[in-house]
Amino acid sequence: MTVSSSVEASNPLDTTLTATTQQVTGDDPAARLQALEERVRQLESKLVEQSVSDRLTMVVFSGDFDRLVAAFIIALGATAYDMQVDLFVTFWGITALRDGRKHLKKDLVGTMFDRMLAAGSKELSLSRMNMAGAGVKLFRHLMREKGVHSLEDLIREAGQLGVRVHACEMSMGLMGIQREELIDYPDLDVCGVGTFIALAKDSRQTLFI
Amino acid sequence: MLENEELEALEVAHVVDARASACPGPLLEAKKGIADVRMGEVLEVRSSDQGTRKDIPIWATKVGHEFLGVLEAPEGYDRLFVRRGK
Numbered sequence: 001m002t003v004s005s006s007v008e009a010s011n012p013l014d015t016t017l018t019a020t021t022q023q024v025t026g027d028d029p030a031a032r033l034q035a036l037e038e039r040v041r042q043l044e045s046k047l048v049e050q051s052v053s054d055r056l057t058m059v060v061f062s063g064d065f066d067r068l069v070a071a072f073i074i075a076l077g078a079t080a081y082d083m084q085v086d087l088f089v090t091f092w093g094i095t096a097l098r099d100g101r102k103h104l105k106k107d108l109v110g111t112m113f114d115r116m117l118a119a120g121s122k123e124l125s126l127s128r129m130n131m132a133g134a135g136v137k138l139f140r141h142l143m144r145e146k147g148v149h150s151l152e153d154l155i156r157e158a159g160q161l162g163v164r165v166h167a168c169e170m171s172m173g174l175m176g177i178q179r180e181e182l183i184d185y186p187d188l189d190v191c192g193v194g195t196f197i198a199l200a201k202d203s204r205q206t207l208f209i
Numbered sequence: 210m211l212e213n214e215e216l217e218a219l220e221v222a223h224v225v226d227a228r229a230s231a232c233p234g235p236l237l238e239a240k241k242g243i244a245d246v247r248m249g250e251v252l253e254v255r256s257s258d259q260g261t262r263k264d265i266p267i268w269a270t271k272v273g274h275e276f277l278g279v280l281e282a283p284e285g286y287d288r289l290f291v292r293r294g295k
Contacts, residue, residue: 077236080233080268147231157237
């Protein structure tokens with residue numbers, strides 16, 4: 001009956017299993033069988049509890065147009081597999097969530113960031129070959145020509161298909177960006193790293209983009 | 210997988226045309242389209258995207274449907290057949 005003891009060894013802090021190794025290894029065959037059955041049942045229920053769900057979590061750190069397109073295409077692909085998708089958007093990624101039409105009165109530093117950062121997905125640059133904005137224009141043109149959805153359409157579709165967006169509160173605080181300036185998106189909340197860790201803990205796949 | 214003649218003879222319950230769309234468009238169209246047919250019925254996805262030829266069979270098998278095969282239309286697009294399995 002080494003099976004039970006090895007399970008216990010791999011899970012030393014587990015005190016919730018009531019069928020003990022002694023019961024399972026006792027002399028009476030009927031009692032042993034019963035204890036084993038009980039133990040299997042308990043372990044099975046724990047497996048369900050502990051297993052990661054079919055979930056994809058992404059850290060979207062980049063504010064580059066091309067990386068954002070990739071992130072949203074992957075997110076949409078995952079929805080075709082009925083996966084729950086969560087995007088934890090942090091640092092430069094936040095700029096893609098800004099709504100260029102929403103303006104707030106800000107202090108000096110906030111105003112400086114406002115001027116320096118892209119005010120939404122339409123102002124993002126390419127990570128390579130940007131050529132002062134000509135590169136991103138060319139990409140947008142090619143995407144239209146080849147039937148690839150625009151970044152704005154990808155974001156809209158993601159919202160419709162239940163992709164959840166979590167904006168990093170700390171990054172927003174640093175750059176003086178507030179909730180009221182972000183795009184209208186069906187499932188968007190402002191949160192901290194704890195939320196991301198909790199999501200990633202239960203995700204089969206986690207990507208950093 | 211079925212032979213070409215069998216594919217031609219299939220009774221298709223619903224057709225989605227994703228020819229104008231690139232990755233991940235056809236996959237999302239297939240996902241939406243499969244919800245419009247009943248269990249055991251066949252969905253046809255039309256696509257001119259090369260990647261979709263590989264994506265749809267993998268997707269179908271993974272999510273519990275049956276990929277029946279692909280026919281090339283004379284006009285140059287693919288007709289992919291999926292039987293709803295769940």
